Amino acid sequence: MKNRFSIILMACLLILSLAACGSNNAPKNENASSGSGPITLSIAMHVANVKEQEPYMYGIIQKFQEKFPDIKIDLTGAETQEHVKKMKMMSQSGNLPDIFWMLPAPAKEMNQAGLLLDLTDFLKSNPEVTAGIDSQMVSDYQDGGKQFGLPYQALVTGLWYNKALFDQYKVKVPETYEELLAAAKVFKANNVVTIAKGSKDTFSTWAFLGMLTRYGFFDKIADIESGKEKFNNPDFLKLFNKIDELRVNGAFPENVSTLSYFQAVEMFTVGKAAMLDAGVWETKKIEGSPIAKTAGFSWGPTFSDGVGNQKIAMAVAAAPLVASAKVKDDPAKYDAVQKFFAFFYSQEGAAVMAENEAPPVVKYTGTVDKEKYPVYAEVISKLNEPGWERAKAQPDLVVSEAVANQLNDSIYGVINGIYKPEQALDLIDQKVAK
Template sequence: MRKVLSIALASLMLATGLAGCGKNTSEGEKLSSDAKAPSDAKTDSQKAVTLFISMHVANVKDQEPYMYGIVQKFQEKYPNIKVELQGDDTDTHVKKMKMAAQANQLPDIFWMLPAPAKEMNKAGMLLDLAEFLKNNNDITTSMDPKLIQGYQDGGKQFGLPYQALVTGLWYNKAIFDQYKVKVPETYDELLAAAKVFKNNNVVTIAKGAKDSFSTWAFLGMLTRYGFFNKIDNIHAGKEKFNNPDFLKFYQKIDELRTAGAFPENVSTLSYFQAVEMFTAGKAAMLDAGVWETKKIEASPIAKHVGFSWGPTFSDGVGNQKVAMVVGAAPLVASASVNKDAAKLDAVTKFFQYFYSQEGAAVMAENEAPPVVKYTGKVDKDKYPVYSAVLEQMNLPDWERPVAQPDLVLSEAAANALNDSIYGVINGIFKPSDAMNLVDKKLH
C-alpha cells in the first residue's frame, strides 16, 4: 500500500515522553554551513560515508519507487556516499523509530508521522533544518510555504515534507456521459447525480468501511465547513466538535447515504476492493488520492478519468475553493549527524538532491506529485491520469490548508473522526451522535 494510506492509518503519538530518554535532550541542533567541524572538514566531506535511511514501507523499491529512484540517482552523483535504504510497514517502522529514539540510535534520515516527530523534536533528537532552508533559497522559494510551516515547532524546522498529500475524488467521465449527468462541482450536483446513478444501479462513490482511514475526500469537505477556523477553540474547550456548522456537513453525508451514493455493502468492503470497483468501471467516483495514479493509469478506464477536489457547499463556511494539497509526513534527520562532519555533509547533500529539480523529475517519472514546483514537462498522451492531477493542482485561486484535518488531532481523536464519518455512511450513527463520538476523544 502506498504512503498516504499508511499516513492516514493513525497519527501515532509517542507512548512515553521522549524528553527523558537518550542523551540528546538539549536544544535541537541545526543543519548549518556555519556549524563547527574539525579542521580537516573538507577532507572529511570527501571521505566514503554511509547514510542510513529508514522508510515506512516494507519494500521501498516497489512501494515507493520514486524514493528508491532518487536514492539510486543520488548515489550516481555522489559515489562516495553509500545509502543503506531500509523499510518496514508503517506501524512497525514508527515503533522501531520510537525504540531507536529511546536508545539514542536513530537512523540518519527517516520518515516519521508529524505527532511523534514533534515529540522527538522537543526532546532535541532531530536536526533543525532552518539553516538548511536559509542556505538553499532556491529550494525554499520553490516549495509551498504551508508545506514548510507544517513542520515547524518550538522555533525549529524539525522536518521537510516527504511528499505532498493530494486527495479528492477520482471520477469516470464515461459513466457521467452515459447517464447524461454533469460531473459535480457542487454538493447539490453530487446529490442529484447520486439519485440518477442509484436508479440505474450504479455506485456513485466507491468506498470501503473496513479500512476506516479512507475518508480523504470527506475530510476535504469538512474543511469547507470552517474546520481550521474552529479547531483551536475546540482543542481549548471553548467550542465543541458537535457544532451547528459541522452538523450541516454530517447531515450532508447522511443525505448522500439515503440517496444511495455508497455501495450497499460498504460496511464489508475494504479500501482495496473500492479501488477495484472503480478501476473496473463499476463506480462513478472513488475517494482516494494520487497514490492510485499509476494503478488507474494502467486500468481500462484511464482515458476517461478525471480528478476533483470534491464539491463546494452553498451553506459552507469560508472559502469553498479548498484544494487538499498538504504535507503528508516529514523526512527528518537525527541531531547526532551534526557530530560528524562527513555525515552532516552527506545529509545536507541528500536533502539538496531530494528537493532539487533532478529529484522532482524522478518523482514525476513515477507519477508522484513533487513537493517543489516542477518546471519539467509531462506527456499528457502517455500519462493522462497524472496530467489530470497536475492540472487540478495548478488551478488558480484554490486555497491549500495547512494540513489534513485528522493530522492535527491526537491519535484517538483522529480515529474517532474517521469512525464518525463511516458511522454515518453505514447508517450506524445519526449525525449528532457521530459528532459526539469525536468530542469524547477531544475533551
Template sequence: MFGRKLVSRRPRGIAGVALAVMSVFAMAACSSASDGGSADGKTTITLSMQNPDVKTADPATWAIVQAFEKANPDIHVKVSGQAVAEHLQSLSIAAQSDTLPDVFWVYKATAEDMLKAGKLMDLKPTLDDLGITQHLPQSTVSNFTAGDKVYGVPYQGLLTGLWVNKKILSDNGLQEPATFDDLVAIAKKLKSKGIVTISDGANQSSFSVWSFLVWLDRFGFEDKIDGILDGSQKYDNADFVRMYQHIADLRDAGAFATNVSTQTYQQAVDQYLNGKAAMLDAGVWASSAIQDSSVAADTTFWNGATFDDGVGNQNIVMNVASAPLVVDHKVSGDKAKLAAVKKFLDFYYSDQAQQLLVDNGQPPVTDYQPQIDATKQSVLKSALDVATNPSLGSPKSQPDLLVSTAVSSAMYDSIYGVIEDQLTPEKAVALVQKALDAEK
C-alpha cells in the same frame, strides 16, 4: 471496522504488546544508534517509511533512493517500512529509547511532540545552507516550523479529491457535478442503475476518507482547529454536525457500495479501475494505476462538492504537503551520517528527484516546473490542472495531520461510522470529541 461493534484498530492485549516489542526491536535494528560506517567503506543511513513494501507501494520514493545511491555510491540508504499504525507505534517506542531511524516519515503532530522532547534535528541551518528553503512554498516551511526550528520537510504532495469516470456519467445522462446537491442527484440516479457512485473501502484502511476530510475544511475546520486543540472550542459543534449530516444524506442516496465496510482501499481502487464505480476517493498517488487501466481516457479529477450551508471559502482543493520527513537528533553528532543525510536531502529536493516524483504519479513539492506528457500522463495532468487553478485556494494542512494519532483514528471512524449507518452525525462528532477530551 463498522458493520460490527466500533473498536480501535490498534493492537490490544498480549498480541499488541508482542507487536510493539517486535516493532521496537526492528526499529532499533535500523536506527541511527549504530555507527554509520560499514565494512565496504560506505556510510549507511536508515530511512523508515509508512509502507511495508516501499518498492511497490511507494515507487516514487524508491526511484529517488535508487537514483541517489547511483549518484552517491559511497552512501547506502537502508529502507524499511510498516503499515501506518504499526509504523507510528514503533516510532513512539523508539523515541522513548532514543533509537529512532536517521530519516523517517511521521505525522506532523507526532513530530512536534518529538521536537519538544529533543528527539529531532533542527533542519533550518541545513535547508538554508543547501538553498532548499527558497524552493519550497512558504506555507510548507511554516507548517513544519515550531518556534525558530524547522523540524520537517515535505515527503510528497497531498493532492486529494475524487477521480471521476466521465463516461459513466454521460452514459447515464449525467453531467460532472459541482455542488453537493449535484452529487446527491448523481448518486440517486446511479443507484437506480445499480452503479456505485463513490468507491471507498473501510476494511484495514479506515484512513481512506480523503474527500471527506476536505469537507471538514468546507465547514470551517481550519479556523476552528486551534480552539479545538486548546479546548476553547469543540469538535462537537453545529457546523460539523451539519457536515456529517451531508455524509448521511449521500449514504441515504445510495452513493456507496454495500460492501464498503468489508472491502479494503485497494479493492475500492480496483472497483473503480474495472469501471464499476463512477468515482474513487483518493489522491494523486492513484494516478499511475488509473493511467494503466482501461478507464484512463475517461478519468478526470474533481476537487469535490461545494456547500450552500458551508462555512468559509468553498472554492478550495486539498493541495498540501503530506506528513513530513524528519531527522533524528543524533545525526547531528555523527559527521559521516550528517554529511550523508545532507546529500540525501539535497538530492531529494533537486529538479532530478522532483521529476522522478512526477514520473511516478506524484506532484513536485518544490517550485520545479515538471515535464508532463499530456497523453501518457493525462490522469495526473488532470489533477495538476486543478491544483494550479488560480481560482482555488488550499488549506494549510489536511485535518487529520493536525491532531494526534488517536484523534485522527477517531475522525476516520466517525466518517466511516456515518457512511455505514453505524453512527448518527451527533454520535460521530461526539466520538471524536471523546478522543480529544481523553488527551486533556
C-alpha cells in the same frame, strides 16, 4: 655514518615531495563531498522493501549516488509501526540514522528533545528549495524556532471520477454539493453507484475530511479541544446532514457496510461507479485500468452554506523526512546530508518522482506525456491549479488517535444509516472529553 644518514634523509624528502605533487595534480571530482574520503549516510524508511514499495525514494537514492559517487547510502526499511518503534528506541540510545522518515507527532517530540537537525540554515542556503515547496508544508514542520523536518511526500486526496459515465447519463461532473446531489439521483435511477466506498476500512474517508475543512474545521478545532466549542455545532451538522442526504438518495453502494476499501477501488476501476473517495496513490492502478482515458480528479464539492474559503485543496504534508542532530558533529557527514536534501527537493528529484507517477513535493516544472500517462497528467494539473488554497493538514491527523478513529467511524456511521448526524457528532465529542 653521517653521510649515510644524509642520503636517507634526502631520499625521504624526495618521496614526500613527489607525494605532494601527485596530490596536487590529482583530478578533482566536482560532485565530491567535503570530506577526505567516502562518506556513508544511513537512511531508514517506513516500508520493508523500499525498492518495491517506495520506488521513487529508491530511484532518488540511485540517482544521488551516481551524482555523488563518494557518498554511499546505507538504506534500511521496516513496516511503518515497526519502523516508528525502532526510531523511538534508537533515539533513546542516541543512535539515530543520519536521515529517516518519521510520523509528525514523534518527530516533534524528538525535536523538542534536541535530537533532530535544525534545517533552517539549509533552507536559507538553498532558497530554490524554499521557493519550490508550498509554504504551508514547510511550516508544518516548524517548532520552537526550528525547522525539524521537510515533507517527504504530499498527501493528496479527493474524488476520482469517470467522465465517461457522466457523459453517458448527461450529468455534469460536480463542482458544488448541489451538482453532486443531482448526479447521485440520476445515477441511482440508472443503477450506477455515485461514490464507491467500503466501510470495512473506516480510515477511507479522505474526501469527506476535505469537505470538513470547508465548514471551518481549522477555525474551530482549537476551541473544540479546549472545551469552548463542540463537534456537534451548527456548521459541522450541516455537513453531516448532507452526508445523510447523499445516503438517502443512494449515492453509496447498497452493500457499503460489507465492502472493503480495495473492493471499492475495483468497483471504480472497472467502470461500475462514477466516483471514488481516495488519493493519488491509486494513480498507477487507475492508469492501468479500462477507465484510464476518461478518469479525472477533483478536490470535492464546494458548499453554498460552508464556512470561509471553499476552494481548499487537500494536498498536505503527510510526514517529514528528518535528520539526526549528531550529523553536525561531523562536517563531512553534515555536508553530505545537506547535499542529499538539496537533491531530493530539486527538479532532478521531482523528475524521479514523476517517473514513478508520485506527486512531487516541489512544484514540478517538467512535462508529462499526457498520451502515455493521462491520469498522472491530470493529477499534476490539479496540483498546479491556480486559485486553490492548500489545507493546513488532514483533519484526522491533528487530533488524538481516539478522536480521529471516532471521526472516521462517525462519518461511516452516517453513510451506513447507523447514526443520525447529531448522534455521530456527539460520539466524537465524547472522545474529545476523555
